Amino acid sequence: MKPAPFTRHVPRTVDEVVSALAEFAPLDGRILAGGQSLVPIMAFRMARPAHLIDINEVEGLDRLAVDGDYLSIGARVRHGAFHKPVIDGPLGKLLAFVVSHIAHYPIRMRGTFCGSLAHADPASEWCLVAATLDAQLVVKSVRGDRIVDVTDFLEGIMSTSLAEDEFLAEARLPLLPDDTKFGFYEFSRRAGDFAMSAALVTYRLVDGVITDACVGIGGAEDRARRIPEAENVLNGQAPSPELFVAAGEAAATAIEPLEDAQTTAEYRRDLVRAVTRRALERSTQ
Amino acid sequence: MNAAAKPGLIGQSVTRKEDGPLLRGQGKFAADINFPNQLYMRVVRSTYAHGNIVSIDLAPALAITGVVAAWSFTDVADIPPIDFRLTRLEQLAAYRQTILAKDKVRYVGDPVAVVFAEDPYLAEDAAEHVVVEIEELPVILHADGKIGEFRDGLPTETALIEKGYGDVDGAFASAHAVVSLSLSIGRHSGVPMETRGAIGRYIAETDMLEMYGAAKVPHWNRDQLAKMFGRTAANTNLFEGHVGGGFGIRGEMYPEDVLVCLAALRLGRPVKWIEDRREHLIAANHSRQQTHHIRAAIDRDGNILAIDNEFFHDQGGYMRTHAATVPDLAAAMLPGPYRIPAYRVLGHIRLTNKTPGGTYRAPGRYESTFVRERLLDAVAARVGISGVEVRRRNLIATSEMPVTRALETLGTDIVLDSGDYPKLLDKALNGIGWDDLQTQITSRRKAGELVGSGVAMFVEKSGLGPFDDVRINVGTDGLVEVVTGAASVGQGVETVIAQICAEKLGASYDNVSVIHGQTNRIARGLGAFASRVSVMTGEATRQAALKLRDKALAAAAELMQLTADQLDVVDGEIVRLDGGTGPSMTLGEIAKALEPGGNLVGDGEPGLFAEASFESKHMTYPYGVHVAFVSLARDTGGISVERYLVAYDIGKAINPMLVDGQIVGGVAQGIGGALYEEFTYDDRGEPLAVTFADYLMPTAREVPDVEVIISEDAPSPLNPMGLKGAGEGGTNAVGAAIAAAIDDALGQPGAITQLPVSPQHVKALLNAKV
């Protein structure tokens, strides 16, 4: 459990990051952010990058601020930054609620929001948040900057549309209207484990009926995504236990469940049914 | 806490002697031990579960700068395989593990080569350069499937365990009913926080071989190492430092221990090996995996007339140091606290292509308690009585004690020495508030919840002999040193032994220090396993302390011109019983007077010391009751253990706080085996649980506050303090109690037939019911 040899580079600016990436990515170079996913797999020698571009000393990347109608989250912002609401209103509360489900305290003090997106674990809570809230991602390279919709960013299990020389500099989460209701629920065998299925829902109540429903499911498919079938069940209806059951049913039917040695497709659907309903129930509490 | 010596120190929850250095970060675990010029060893392990070794090319590793040596089997062919420590059966010898695989690999993790390098990173790099070619063979992954070949016509069924008494066939022929179950226990093991580690050092000028990082059984391992290398015990020494958990698996002799010592001898440099977690999960002993087919003959009231059991023990790739211990204990201890008039058991020890097995806290008993208690619950369901009632009807009565079971294990006959089993059941039920709990269950069920409770009972064993030696010495500074052949795996040996010594001698607790695990300090010792230390070392300490006290009083009497019976030792000082004043003396001053050339001759031998040996042919049998209360989530199958109670009778608790700690920790491990921990394999024998992301240890969030009742109703008649060991009762019945509680919550008696129980399984049971 000692990593294979590597060279560490310590850029100070974003320009230096992207030029280091341009130089070393072709030589098996990678970004090192919080290291909470990368370092363990290096210790197992399942990853053996020859170069690590350590962004932990890059100025400005710890920026966490509202810019217009979105919240900007720089590449050095740690999970732990969200322990207390970072802004007033539902988005700050939502992030604070979700973050407590990510791993354990020491890991949250190092792991980064953007690192979670770049790592793209299907069960990552931040991927689920990004997918449910339609995040936009600021991607930089020596070839230029681009802004990517989360749906175009998350491609599959541990896979994104980032090119090897590209750096995820910032994630942008749209602010939520003040009357937004949200609910999150995840199921795992132990507290702090990656979710076996998780649901995040947001919606507004207009004249007693649900509008703008967003239902995101993580941990059940190869990537987190919104489930329109469940949203359609909700939109235009008054919240009720029966409605939430129906939305859970719709989500369970809509997904293409991941199967593995421990988890059958049937059980994964059971879980999606459960977490969706429970997330919706939490939204009313 | 005030730990002044006074009668009654035994039985007090004094704070642990061990905690000072540990809390200050001054602990010295295996990885903390370093010697100048040391090399680092890395083991190259098989990536195949079963195969013929075609070739091993060490040259690419040796070509790396900083790599000092690399070996495969041919380099160590002169070293015999690792021998058995317990429960030896001669026919098992052919299945022992060599320190590097000879011509076949038999599990993923089987050591095939080792490299020695200047630093641990380099050693790991070099290990990757050893080229191992293996021709893959079909694997055996089920102990109850087809028997395969180990080698040269040797079957993978290595031995049968057969035990029993009474007319089993007769009982079944005339039974009112027969209850049959097939049950299995998952593969899991002790996973100490500190992985294994060993540092070998050879001192040429004194021809002394030393190994650091020893644990559990340093003397036995010393003798074995000496034998394997053709050395003598006198110039081989093992040293135990702090040990971060043992649980049965840590401290046994493994290939890596032998390899570091051999390398130290051959390479003339200290050699260090620290196991990493992935290695630990595939290389250190696994345990527990068994499948049982059990039947009970019962009368119409649910009284058991006979039990007939056949089981398959999944031993993994080789027979390791424990030989037949685990299946033997499972077979011998299965009858538990019940009056079983006739009993027959047939155990098949089978090799499979998985990590070899050994003991793990409550070995054989976690398994057979699960099986027996599931059987009791099934009997209750069959005759329509409660789980509590079926146990009451079958429990051995106090008036029947001691009970000789015509069964033998660990070289001793099973004689249940003392116990009031029904009384402890009552204590446990009162403790949990059983009637209230049932009312709560009823009302929560009415509200739609799935909740349930379960009870399980068991008899443990402890205090395995045959002997333990203790030497107590008082220095001229008055400090008392107790030298034992015991070992400490973190359980508080120093505290408990110091309590006994301080009370019996009349010394102050703070002035007593306890030596353990150092083979150069005492000629022989059996170490720490089978909940034996408090009983065996404890009694030897009591005897030595009393002898020492007599000696000190005799000397003091001579000096003070009084008789010994006019004096007492309190807090290290000699005092007059009549309260009379006058010149007083300390133990240190007596030690000084007894020094060679001192002003006292004493009994002829200079110095203030005493030795004692305690011998015991029989074990002592503590017993316990577990009560679990669980709730299940209807939609996810999630299982939550809301309450857990253990009532454990250990005769006499030397330090109740430590007993409590043993029980709570034991329950956590039991919950692991019941709900979380499992070494799973794919169908090629590739292990799937090689990190803590897949091998799920329960954490503080999953383990409830355990309610503990320490009971002292039945002191052991086998030693004067009445001691029974406390190490394993917390673990023993957890699988059984939780299974019963889940059944109850599901409303499906007998639904749980295997451990661990996963939410997915619970959900499938719920779905099937709808």
Ligand SMILES: Cc1cc2nc3c(=O)[nH]c(=O)nc-3n(C[C@H](O)[C@H](O)[C@H](O)COP(=O)(O)OP(=O)(O)OC[C@H]3O[C@@H](n4cnc5c(N)ncnc54)[C@H](O)[C@@H]3O)c2cc1C
């Ligand atoms: C025991 C444990 C439990 C965990 N449980 C959870 C959990 O429940 N939920 C959860 O979501 N996560 C969990 N994690 C993972 C943790 O949240 C990680 O911190 C996170 O997944 C990755 O963030 P990081 O900053 O540590 O990235 P790193 O480990 O540094 O990097 C991960 C990968 O992303 C790349 N990368 C990182 N940042 C960027 C960037 N800005 N641009 C381009 N590429 C980048 C790296 O090159 C690397 O390939 C757990 C981790 C551990 C050790």
